[in-house]
Amino acid sequence: MKTGYLIDMDGVIYRENQMIPGAVDFIAALLATGTPFLFLTNNSAPTPEDLEVRLKHLGVSGLSPRHFYTSAMNTADFLSETDPDCTVYVIGEGGLLAALHERKIPNDGIQPRYVVVGEGTATMERLTKAHECIERGARLLVTNPDNWCPVSSEKTRPGAGATAAFLEASTGRRAYYLGKPNGYMFHRARRKLADLSLNEPENIVMIGDTMETDIRGAVEAGMQSFLVLSGSTQMEVLSDYVYQPTRILQSVADLTQEIKTGISSDRMNSPAFSNGNGHHSRSGNRHQTDIFAFHKPRPRPAMTK
Secondary structure, three states: OOEEEEEOOEOOOEEOOEEOOOHHHHHHHHHHHOOOEEEEEOOOOOOHHHHHHHHHHOOOOOOOHHHEEEHHHHHHHHHHHHOOOOOEEEEOOHHHHHHHHHOOOOEOOOOOOEEEEOOOOOOHHHHHHHHHHHHOOOEEEEOOOEOEEEEEOOEEEEOHHHHHHHHHHHHOOOOEEOOOOOHHHHHHHHHHHHHHOOOOOOEEEEEEOOHHHHHHHHHHOOOEEEEEOOOOOOHHHHHHOOOOOOEEEOOHHHHHHHHHHOOOOOOOEOHHHOOOOOOOOOOOOOOOOOHHHOOOOOOOOOOEO
16 A cells, blocks of 8 residues: 655654754655655745755755645645635745745735734734734634744744734634644645655555644544654643544654555554553554543643634
8 A cells, every 4th residue: 555644844853953863764765765755834934945955954865845835835725726816914934925926826915805824023013914904804814723833842932823813812803724733734735745646645644743733634634643752742641632643653763664665563653662661552542541641731722722
């Protein structure tokens, strides 16, 4: 069975300016075997070219812009498909502006049909302008629902969802959130992956580190999902969620041998959990009676709405 992979980036491939151990070999195995894959990120700020260069600096070669699909590109696809003659007022950075420009969606600071919010510095002047546009009838569209995003193990940054929350509060209007876990992001990514591989893979797997976006979106799109513990989700919080990943891995390094041989592991969890650690090593979802259900509450709301 031909398998294609949708792969989150931050916390899965790299963290800050460091590659996750084993991620370079994992990507090399994907390229060497001709395995269809697409990096899928909620970060709307970078362009595909930016991401290609960043990974090249981190030691990954052989990639091209076509290997990346961002929430900014997804937003431009959504608008061009659902309202091709629209205009927008944008709060965001280069990746979002470039994606909209590529789709010939013009910026309009007078009477836009949409206010589009992505990652980036939101000055009070631009927020006030966006507020006025929404009051005049513009609809509020957001590239992704992330209220905050991890930067390192000790630092986070505000996300597009936080900026949108400001405008929701000031205008009383509800935003529409694209990006993961919205099914439109997964629908378009599936189509793009099929184009990359000339025909759609029989099986598509989402690899991510965030339950609220990567895993939830995959479950709702009917895809398999592999959770890696190299990013924002820890084992002890998994029992909080009704939906569960298909597999739990320490990192993408656990998949490298499978990619090279084409032989999938017969266990649902990574070999890292087969050493008597008290974790399940057989198929099926984890039970609610797992000991990790008794953990301390998270100190703040979830990453997404």
